[in-house]
Amino acid sequence: MENVFIFDHPLIQHKITLMRDKNTPTKEFRELVSEVSRLMAYEVTRDLPLVEVEVETPIATAKAKVIAGKNLAIVPILRAGLGMVDGMLDLIPMARVGHIGLYRDPETLDAVEYYCKLPEDAAERDIILLDPMLATGVSAVDAVNQLRKRNIHSIKFMCIIAAPEGIKNLHDTHPDVPIFCAALDKKLNDQAYIVPGLGDAGDRLFGTK
Ligand code: URA
Numbered sequence: 001m002e003n004v005f006i007f008d009h010p011l012i013q014h015k016i017t018l019m020r021d022k023n024t025p026t027k028e029f030r031e032l033v034s035e036v037s038r039l040m041a042y043e044v045t046r047d048l049p050l051v052e053v054e055v056e057t058p059i060a061t062a063k064a065k066v067i068a069g070k071n072l073a074i075v076p077i078l079r080a081g082l083g084m085v086d087g088m089l090d091l092i093p094m095a096r097v098g099h100i101g102l103y104r105d106p107e108t109l110d111a112v113e114y115y116c117k118l119p120e121d122a123a124e125r126d127i128i129l130l131d132p133m134l135a136t137g138v139s140a141v142d143a144v145n146q147l148r149k150r151n152i153h154s155i156k157f158m159c160i161i162a163a164p165e166g167i168k169n170l171h172d173t174h175p176d177v178p179i180f181c182a183a184l185d186k187k188l189n190d191q192a193y194i195v196p197g198l199g200d201a202g203d204r205l206f207g208t209k
Helices: 010-020 026-044 080-091 138-149 164-173 201-206
Strands: 004-006 050-056 061-067 072-078 099-104 111-117 126-130 155-158 179-181
Touching: 010 026, 026 080, 026 155, 026 179, 026 201, 072 080, 072 138, 080 126, 080 201, 099 138, 111 138, 126 138, 138 155, 138 164, 164 179
Parallel strands: 004 179, 072 099, 072 126, 126 155, 155 179
Antiparallel strands: 050 061, 099 111
């Protein structure tokens, strides 16, 4: 599918297998989410524009490249998206961080927004939305809607595990938003969990269950 990118690097696959294991404890799970996010950040930023500068090496003057003051912001969808922030900031420390709070209504499975705080100049920034699990896609679609409402148009979506249903929903609603994931799983179950997935990413990150 156009605009969907799966990062299946062996290091990422290995770490996702450890994350899936139900016996992986909270501390290790949190570290793995951070490490996978860091590895994904490397690929997600592949298209950052560069400009040429001159630099004096000890030997000569060189024409070399630096990232063109492109303004980035990462926006985790609360709460599981928080687990991806540190890994991203390790590679792109200049990025600003916004937050969108959505929860899934357990009855209707709809996304309900309860918080949104973005950098003041978010509309001029390239935004990377973060949520480790793209399940039904309802939260992702809603988060993109919230950003669009605020005049933000350069948006990428980055998750760790995606279900085909979520990819289809997000892609059909916002075909111009590239989707980056590290694993594409089989399906959703009747409670909208990804199968085989890794369970509830928020609970596993924060030890709430
Ligand atoms: N959110 C999760 O944390 N896990 C899933 O499997 C689906 C949504």
